[in-house]
Amino acid sequence: MYPANFDYHRASSVQEALAMMAENPDLKVIAGGHSLLPAMRLRLAQPPALLDVFGLEELRGIRREGDVFVVGAMTTHAQVLRSELPLFPEVAHEVGDPMVRNRGTIGGSLAHADPSADYPAAALALGVEFVIRGPGGERTVPADEMFVGMFESAVGLGELLTHIRIPASVRGSAYEKFKHPASHYAIAGVAVVRHADGEIRAAYTGAGERAERLPLLEERLNAGQPAGEGLVDAANLLGDRFASPEYRAHLVDVLAGRAAARV
Amino acid sequence: MNVTVTVNGKAHTRDVEPRTLLVHFLREDLGLTGTHVGCDTSQCGACTVHLNGEAVKSCTVLAVQAGGMEVTTIEGIGTAAELHPLQTGFWEKHGLQCGFCTPGMIMSAAELLRHDPDPSEETIRHHLEGNYCRCTGYHNIVFAVQHAAAAMRERQAGQAADD
Numbered sequence: 001m002y003p004a005n006f007d008y009h010r011a012s013s014v015q016e017a018l019a020m021m022a023e024n025p026d027l028k029v030i031a032g033g034h035s036l037l038p039a040m041r042l043r044l045a046q047p048p049a050l051l052d053v054f055g056l057e058e059l060r061g062i063r064r065e066g067d068v069f070v071v072g073a074m075t076t077h078a079q080v081l082r083s084e085l086p087l088f089p090e091v092a093h094e095v096g097d098p099m100v101r102n103r104g105t106i107g108g109s110l111a112h113a114d115p116s117a118d119y120p121a122a123a124l125a126l127g128v129e130f131v132i133r134g135p136g137g138e139r140t141v142p143a144d145e146m147f148v149g150m151f152e153s154a155v156g157l158g159e160l161l162t163h164i165r166i167p168a169s170v171r172g173s174a175y176e177k178f179k180h181p182a183s184h185y186a187i188a189g190v191a192v193v194r195h196a197d198g199e200i201r202a203a204y205t206g207a208g209e210r211a212e213r214l215p216l217l218e219e220r221l222n223a224g225q226p227a228g229e230g231l232v233d234a235a236n237l238l239g240d241r242f243a244s245p246e247y248r249a250h251l252v253d254v255l256a257g258r259a260a261a262r263v
Numbered sequence: 264m265n266v267t268v269t270v271n272g273k274a275h276t277r278d279v280e281p282r283t284l285l286v287h288f289l290r291e292d293l294g295l296t297g298t299h300v301g302c303d304t305s306q307c308g309a310c311t312v313h314l315n316g317e318a319v320k321s322c323t324v325l326a327v328q329a330g331g332m333e334v335t336t337i338e339g340i341g342t343a344a345e346l347h348p349l350q351t352g353f354w355e356k357h358g359l360q361c362g363f364c365t366p367g368m369i370m371s372a373a374e375l376l377r378h379d380p381d382p383s384e385e386t387i388r389h390h391l392e393g394n395y396c397r398c399t400g401y402h403n404i405v406f407a408v409q410h411a412a413a414a415m416r417e418r419q420a421g422q423a424a425d426d
Contacts, residue, residue, distance in 0.1 A: 008281035097393025
């Protein structure tokens with residue numbers, strides 16, 4: 001199916017992209033397009049104009065700066081999969097399929113904040129930082145403030161997510177996922193990370209309106225206890241024709257136990 | 264807007280609406296109907312082509328995004344006189360029944376064999392996760408890819424011996 005018509009613009013630099021967005025608030029940023037174009041074809045989204053930033057080389061690739069990896073937002077899932085980043089390659093392996101991974105980007109996915117996406121759980125458990133540029137300059141947003149709601153991230157109007165700063169060394173990490181067999185999105189997913197200082201952080205995705213930390217799991221694991229049950233309250237989770245809130249809560253417990261056993 | 268895409272080695276310039284998907288550009292503007300549209304929801308992989316050498320779903324790329332890039336479709340990987348080893352493999356191992364998914368299967372498998380000349384059954388199955396077949400049950404598709412991999416290894420060994 002064809003999307004509704006729109007104007008198409010391609011930016012040749014981040015600076016130009018920001019200037020174009022400042023001039024035209026209707027511009028919707030497109031990266032790899034593997035969330036946006038399917039939504040546009042179903043006419044769930046009908047942006048009047050697209051701003052293509054996929055080709056911006058300055059936003060592609062991974063470099064190390066001391067204790068952190070700085071990942072360009074337009075780095076594809078396939079590039080993440082082949083990288084030395086902690087946890088993210090394992091998570092990228094679970095994203096879509098090889099064709100989706102060749103085109104979809106880490107920044108596009110994280111800015112889109114799909115409640116069923118895999119990366120947000122890893123971002124929260126790793127405690128990554130998001131570098132966002134806008135008309136007022138550059139700001140850094142911690143992972144805990146990035147995922148605001150369903151399909152809503154901290155990236156505001158006229159702003160562009162440019163880089164993700166990921167801690168370079170962790171002692172252990174794991175991502176466990178129960179995926180929808182057709183879409184490959186997470187019905188539930190849990191990431192657990194043992195940081196360099198020994199602290200354990202954990203988060204879930206897929207089960208609620210947004211990815212969130214798992215404080216009870218963190219408390220238990222940091223006290224040397226098993227993951228146990230009752231980690232999330234089903235009353236706060238999503239239910240649909242694929243899985244009830246109670247089932248999703250159960251999945252989070254099971255996946256947390258499996259991930260915790262690997263870190 | 265005007266877009267120029269190099270398809271199977273030949274540059275084509277067309278005036279397209281920005282909403283034109285690459286798969287429709289290939290099928291309707293260029294008449295290359297070997298690339299199929301299966302699901303319309305970015306899942307089935309029937310529309311898989313290579314964009315600058317990487318396998319992508321051409322139903323999820325705009326034609327204007329492919330501007331200035333190189334596309335290879337199923338029509339570009341072999342000829343009737345000299346089939347690609349994957350085309351021979353699907354023929355020999357009966358890797359298809361209706362054949363609707365086959366172009367996408369071949370384009371996806373071609374990318375796998377470029378990175379991994381001797382993939383395990385598990386690797387093949389995992390790599391083809393984004394290509395749906397609704398009739399063969401995948402067994403013969405795995406055999407077809409293995410057949411092609413062996414043929415390509417043999418050919419490479421033969422070439423190395425000639426050098």
